[in-house]
Amino acid sequence: MSLLLKNASIITCDETGTVIEDGALGIRDGLIDYLGKYENELHKKYDRVIELKQKTIMPGFVNAHNHAAMTLLRNYADDMKLMDWLFNKIFPLEDRLTEEGAYWGSSLAMLEMIKGGTTSYCDMYMFMDKTAEAAAQCGIKASLGRGLQGESGDDMDYRISEALELYRSFHKGSDGRIRVNLAPHSVYTCSPAYLEKVARVAREIQASVQIHLSETGDEVTNCVEKYGMSPVKLADKAGLLNERTIAAHCVAVDDEDMEILREREVNVVHNPGSNMKLASGISPVKTMADMGINIALGTDGASSNNNLDMLEEIRTASYLQKVISKDPTALPVDQVLKMATVNGAKALGFENTGVIREGMAADLIVINTQKPWYYPRYNTKSAIVYSGNSSDVEYVIIDGRLIMEKGEIITMDEERILYEVQKIAERMSSI
Numbered sequence: 001m002s003l004l005l006k007n008a009s010i011i012t013c014d015e016t017g018t019v020i021e022d023g024a025l026g027i028r029d030g031l032i033d034y035l036g037k038y039e040n041e042l043h044k045k046y047d048r049v050i051e052l053k054q055k056t057i058m059p060g061f062v063n064a065h066n067h068a069a070m071t072l073l074r075n076y077a078d079d080m081k082l083m084d085w086l087f088n089k090i091f092p093l094e095d096r097l098t099e100e101g102a103y104w105g106s107s108l109a110m111l112e113m114i115k116g117g118t119t120s121y122c123d124m125y126m127f128m129d130k131t132a133e134a135a136a137q138c139g140i141k142a143s144l145g146r147g148l149q150g151e152s153g154d155d156m157d158y159r160i161s162e163a164l165e166l167y168r169s170f171h172k173g174s175d176g177r178i179r180v181n182l183a184p185h186s187v188y189t190c191s192p193a194y195l196e197k198v199a200r201v202a203r204e205i206q207a208s209v210q211i212h213l214s215e216t217g218d219e220v221t222n223c224v225e226k227y228g229m230s231p232v233k234l235a236d237k238a239g240l241l242n243e244r245t246i247a248a249h250c251v252a253v254d255d256e257d258m259e260i261l262r263e264r265e266v267n268v269v270h271n272p273g274s275n276m277k278l279a280s281g282i283s284p285v286k287t288m289a290d291m292g293i294n295i296a297l298g299t300d301g302a303s304s305n306n307n308l309d310m311l312e313e314i315r316t317a318s319y320l321q322k323v324i325s326k327d328p329t330a331l332p333v334d335q336v337l338k339m340a341t342v343n344g345a346k347a348l349g350f351e352n353t354g355v356i357r358e359g360m361a362a363d364l365i366v367i368n369t370q371k372p373w374y375y376p377r378y379n380t381k382s383a384i385v386y387s388g389n390s391s392d393v394e395y396v397i398i399d400g401r402l403i404m405e406k407g408e409i410i411t412m413d414e415e416r417i418l419y420e421v422q423k424i425a426e427r428m429s430s431i
């Protein structure tokens with residue numbers, strides 16, 4: 001089916017930050033095949049025309065770090081420090097997670113992400129085949145990794161076997177919308193020998209790698225005490241760092257660490273909401289971006305954020321860097337929009353999304369900017385970044401397919417998801 005969206009402001013997120021006013025965007029065979037001003041008779045070339053009445057089209061957001069099924073643990077343990085939260089609350093409850101729970105928790109996350117304008121995301125968790133099933137059904141683009149942790153560098157452990165099985169079953173599946181990555185959890189849950197093994201496997205199958213790296217000062221102190229070097233250096237020594245690597249957090253990094261990340265062309269994912277809630281600190285994102293490191297944005301899991309709202313993440317990222325550098329020019333509108341779109345696409349290895357341009361995948365959202373908080377319209381990009389609400393997202397299109405129309409999800413049963421999630425959460429927490 002071909003589709004024409006007309007009479008919209010179009011934020012492209014391209015190199016020069018182009019915005020097309022009173023624009024039209026044509027979609028055919030999943031790709032953007034027209035971008036520009038509406039021309040006479042253009043509508044005749046398309047099966048369906050949607051009149052957008054001055055609403056705004058932009059690329060869908062890329063949530064580059066998440067643990068989708070952790071929506072099941074949302075608001076279960078708040079106001080705690082990372083290690084206490086993780087080891088004493090989260091890991092024990094996760095031991096009770098079932099396949100069914102992972103499926104419905106992931107579905108809830110995807111429902112929330114799509115409603116807030118996210119069209120691609122990255123996941124690290126357990127029961128990832130169930131998450132893949134949910135992604136295939138709802139149509140979101142996803143890079144999925146079975147979380148890995150372990151001690152031994154010798155024989156294959158069951159988590160790596162599951163990761164490889166996931167790779168064989170789902171990598172480049174669902175018309176290319178699903179990718180599979182390798183996901184060693186961190187330097188404090190994986191031994192150096194184990195990290196080396198994961199790096200070896202990743203090289204063999206040319207897979208992307210994602211890891212939590214230097215999330216807190218404590219992680220760095222413990223790593224230096226135990227191994228005599230920082231987490232970044234340890235990961236580099238294990239052979240994990242290259243242009244296909246996604247390093248989540250990078251809060252407690254020094255100049256040498258940042259230089260390694262730059263040299264290895266690692267993609268850094270900034271998760272400001274999670275870092276603030278767990279009081280992990282503020283990642284030196286402006287410094288790293290100025291060095292030329294690709295910085296993407298993520299929400300992290302819903303248990304440490306506590307939502308999956310990329311627009312909130314965008315604004316927080318910008319404000320935090322302004323505050324910490326005492327420089328209001330830090331992370332300006334165009335830069336932070338790129339972090340949430342095209343930089344994330346690059347990090348995940350989705351090469352034809354994140355930008356609105358002819359020939360790119362039609363992964364885009366429509367925001368209803370006909371609301372009080374977007375007026376007057378001096379600058380549509382600023383209005384969205386500094387005054388917008390994710391609940392104003394009305395249409396979501398992925399690979400040219402309408403996933404949400406006028407605020408109604410087409411590919412998922414919203415009521416059923418809320419019902420199943422509540423049932424499972426009550427069962428999990430009452431044992």
Ligand SMILES: N[C@@H](CCSC[C@H]1O[C@@H](n2cnc3c(=O)[nH]cnc32)[C@H](O)[C@@H]1O)C(=O)O
Nearest residue numbers: 067090124125126147148149185212300301
């Ligand atoms: N624990 C799993 C493997 C790891 S999955 C990814 C893990 O990351 C955890 N996680 C979520 N958010 C964070 C974070 O911010 N930092 C560190 N770990 C996190 C999450 O609770 C989950 O256990 C197993 O037994 O097989």
Ligand SMILES: [Zn+2]
Nearest residue numbers: 212248300301
């Ligand atoms: Zn995480």
